[in-house]
Amino acid sequence: MADVRDMYTAHVMLRREFRLLPGLVRGVPPGDIKRAKIVATHAEKICLVLHLHHEGEDLVLWPLLLERGGEQTSAIVPTMEEQHHGIETALRDVTELLAAWKESARGGELLAASCETLSARLQEHMAMEEERILPLVEEHVTAAEWAQLGEHGLNGTPKQDLPLVLGMVMYEGDPLVLKEILSKAPLAARLVMPFVGPRVYARHARRVYGTPTPPRVGDGHIEPGPGLTSA
Incomplete structure (x- = not known):
C-alpha cells in the first residue's frame, strides 16, 4: 500500500x-x-x-x-x-x-x-x-x-525547474524518504540529484532570501528577518 x-x-x-x-x-x-x-x-x-x-x-x-x-x-x-x-x-x-x-x-x-x-x-x-x-x-x-500523484507533478513542472523543486524538498526532507523517492527515478537522476538539488536551491535561496539557509519549519523559526528581505 x-x-x-x-x-x-x-x-x-x-x-x-x-x-x-x-x-x-x-x-x-x-x-x-x-x-x-x-x-x-x-x-x-x-x-x-x-x-x-x-x-x-x-x-x-x-x-x-x-x-x-x-x-x-x-x-x-x-x-x-x-x-x-x-x-x-x-x-x-x-x-x-x-x-x-x-x-x-x-x-x-x-x-x-x-x-x-x-x-x-x-x-x-x-x-x-x-x-x-x-x-x-x-x-x-x-x-x-x-505514485501517480508524484508523476503528475513531475510531468507538469518545467524540466529546468526540477532540480530546484527537488532541492526545496531536500532542504528539510528526511534523507530516508528522499532516498526512497529517488529510487524510482532514472539512474542518472539517482546519482546526480542528491548533489545538484541542494546546490541549486542554495543558490536560489541566496538570491531570494539573502542566505542559502533560510528559516526552517523544523527550527520553529519561519518568519524572515530584515536581512532576509533586502538581498
Whole structure:
C-alpha cells in the first residue's frame, strides 16, 4: 500500500515557502523592479508546485478514496475538495497580483495580504489532510496509484525547474524518504540529484532570501528577518 511519508516531506516544503512569502514581498522597496522580479519569479514557481500538487489529488486521490473508503472518506473528502477550491481562488488572486507587481514593484501590501490568505488556507488544509486523509490513504490506496500523484507533478513542472523543486524538498526532507523517492527515478537522476538539488536551491535561496539557509519549519523559526528581505 501507499507510503505517505513523501507527502509529509512535500508539506514541510510548502509550509516553509508559503509562510515566508508575505515577508519577502513586504521586504521589496516600492519601485525596486529588479528585486520584485526575483521574488515574483520565486513565487510563480512555488505557486505552480502547489497547483500541480492539488490538481493531482483532485484527479487521482479523491476519486479513489470516495470509491473505496465508504463513510469514512465520504465524510471528509468533500471538505478537502472545498478547501482546494478556496486555496485555488487565493492562488489565482496571488497570481494575478504578481503579474502587475513584478513589472512595477507597486501594490506590494495588497499582494502580501493575499499571500497571507493563501498561506493560512494552505496551512489549515495540510494539517487536516495529515490528520484525516493520510491514514485513509495508507488503508485504501496502493503504492502504484499513489505514485501517480508524484508523476503528475513531475510531468507538469518545467524540466529546468526540477532540480530546484527537488532541492526545496531536500532542504528539510528526511534523507530516508528522499532516498526512497529517488529510487524510482532514472539512474542518472539517482546519482546526480542528491548533489545538484541542494546546490541549486542554495543558490536560489541566496538570491531570494539573502542566505542559502533560510528559516526552517523544523527550527520553529519561519518568519524572515530584515536581512532576509533586502538581498
